Amino acid sequence: MAERAAEKAYYRFLVLFFNCLLTFGSYFCFDIPSVLQEQFQGNLSCPNGTHYNGTGHNGTTECVEGLGMTPEEYNLLYAIYAWTNALVVIVAGFLIDKLGNRFGVFVFSFLTVLGSSVFALGSHFRGTPYLLPLMLTGRLLFGSGNGSLTIVQNRITAIWFKGKELALAFGLTLSFSRLGSVLNFFFTQQFESRFGIQWTLWGGTLLCVLGFVSAVTVSVLDKVGMKQLGLDGVIQQESKKVRVQDVRQLPLRYWLLVLTIMFFYNGVFPFVADASKFIQDKYPGYSQREAAYIAGAVYDSSLILSAAIGILIDYVGLRGLFAVGCAVLTLPAFALLAFTFVPPLVSTIWLGITYSFAAASMWPSIPLVVPQATLGTAMGLATSVQMIGIGLSNVIVGKILGTKSSELKIPLWRWQNMMVFMLANTIACIIVAVSLNIIDKKEGGTLNRSTKRSPTEQVAGQPADTASLLNDVDDERSIN
Known part of the structure; x- marks a missing residue:
């Protein structure tokens, strides 16, 4: 029946589709500076015109x-974004906990949208x-929206998929976001070479408008769905109970998990921000587009890979062990970049x-x-x-790479020091992730347990945390 559409699997995946689109455009915008690093750091004027291949194949530096x-x-x-x-x-x-997903x-x-507009406007000056x-104001506003939008996105995903295909849903959300990043790395440099940096940044703003349209759509779907399922009132009641003091009750496992995430991302994101330029500086023969x-x-x-890995983790669990394993396996990627001349594509795919x-x-x-x-x-x-x-990490990387000149060539020893810094963060991630697994095992092994078990096992194992929100409401109705 139409009024029970929200109980069907297709409905929650429809919510997921528009939820994924929330951050597609903003992830595209986020790394535009990475692709156009030469243009951002280029000279205000060139005596012989503009050249877009920053480092010539003969090792000389061309004017950009x-x-x-x-x-x-x-x-x-x-x-400043971070x-x-x-x-x-x-x-x-x-x-978001107090006022709800639709507000967020x-x-x-x-x-x-506002932040990307101000950022694009700044390029005209x-x-x-x-x-x-x-441009810093634009990134500030953009960061205020995008980081918080990811929280709403994750909260919507967790509510609609808790006790079901949770890791798959998170994986698909990440895939859509990364699609924006991938398209940025493939097309932004070509677009800029044809239309200029200003129009490129305004194009990114237009993609953020797509996210705003998706936000309106997912709000409607969430409101209709929650009302059909009879959960609107339940969630509002729970929201009224949320207090700032609740932060003190967050468990040790949560804080160790947070530190694990921080140290891992400290290596990945600052590297990607400077990777294109690093590749051109260290490895001869790469154009800006190839880099x-x-x-x-x-x-x-x-x-x-994200969706497939999400399905795998839903079935086998082992989240804590995967966290340790992926950090350990990240070490060789940064080591190759720091100490060898193995083609960089090996390391970036590996990473x-x-x-x-x-x-995931x-x-x-x-x-x-x-x-x-x-x-x-x-x-x-x-x-x-x-x-x-x-x-x-971004500030430290900026200091490591030098701050005095906008010249394009950075000495290789500076790049090597940056990679050593990435390695240090990854080692810290391993140490914290191992501690997380030890504590988790003492407290029941929740993280390494599969979510694809029977509802009875889920409720018995973790009634407050892992049972489906829908099952909670059904239980409450049966009691009443």
């Missing part, structure tokens, strides 16, 4: 016309004192595979260790800690 940023200013674009997330997502997660998707998707403040393709292979792998396992095992573990009512707050805190780490 661009925005004239220094390496430190460029990395600040990523750092720091803004770190501050905003804590409040955002709490507000509307406000935060609008902020991504190159050579003036207004360039950097405008962008190779750097984007991190996200290509994630796009292809993409371990990143896919990390994302770490983030879906959060709903398993915190109460449903505080999920938004927990996701917000996790994202905040993650972004604090990434922001500090």
